Amino acid sequence: MDRSGADLTQSTCWELLATATVGRLALSIHAMPTIVPVRYLVDDAAVAISLGRPGLPMATVHDAVVAFAVDDIDEGTATGWMVQMLGVARLAPSSSPAADGPFPFLAPARALAPLPAPDDPGPAGVDQVVRLVPGLVTGHRFTLEPFARPD
Numbered sequence: 294m295d296r297s298g299a300d301l302t303q304s305t306c307w308e309l310l311a312t313a314t315v316g317r318l319a320l321s322i323h324a325m326p327t328i329v330p331v332r333y334l335v336d337d338a339a340v341a342i343s344l345g346r347p348g349l350p351m352a353t354v355h356d357a358v359v360a361f362a363v364d365d366i367d368e369g370t371a372t373g374w375m376v377q378m379l380g381v382a383r384l385a386p387s388s389s390p391a392a393d394g395p396f397p398f399l400a401p402a403r404a405l406a407p408l409p410a411p412d413d414p415g416p417a418g419v420d421q422v423v424r425l426v427p428g429l430v431t432g433h434r435f436t437l438e439p440f441a442r443p444d
Contacts, residue, residue: 301432306376309363309432311335316363318342320382322353333361336424340378341385344421354423355384361425371437378427385422 301309319328333342340361344354359382366373 299434301374301376301434303430306430306432307335307338309365309374310340310376313363313365316340316342316361318344318382319360319362320353320357333363339424339426342382342423342425344423354382354421357382359425361427366437371439372435373437374432374434376430376432378425378431379429380425380427382423382425385424 314332314334316331316333317328318331319326321327329344331342331344333340335341342361358379360377360379362375362377364373364375
């Protein structure tokens with residue numbers, strides 16, 4: 294991957310994040326690194342992330358340091374962009390403004406209070422939603438190099 298001279302500004306990173314709805318969340322589950330695909334939306338200077346159901350143990354996502362990544366790659370030109378962020382994920386409280394918005398996958402966030410025990414995945418049939426306020430946001434435009442299998 295060639296990223297030379299293609300760093301993105303923070304404002305461009307946020308603009309690109311707003312154009313997509315699926316990303317990847319990297320977190321630790323039982324001390325093992327895990328990457329899960331998630332739906333998300335940009336909510337001011339934060340990202341609201343739906344973890345789906347039945348979800349992950351609450352202790353793995355609440356007050357946990359996580360990485361989040363979104364990208365878009367044009368297979369025809371082998372060019373694209375990626376945005377990555379690091380921060381602390383927090384379960385969306387029932388009063389979160391994002392839960393009242395027009396995004397249906399966030400509406401079940403109200404059902405998360407009170408929080409279940411740390412190893413409990415939460416109520417059945419209710420999406421887990423976390424809010425990530427990043428401490429670091431980076432982005433790059435890139436070109437993928439051809440892949441040749443070694444002989």
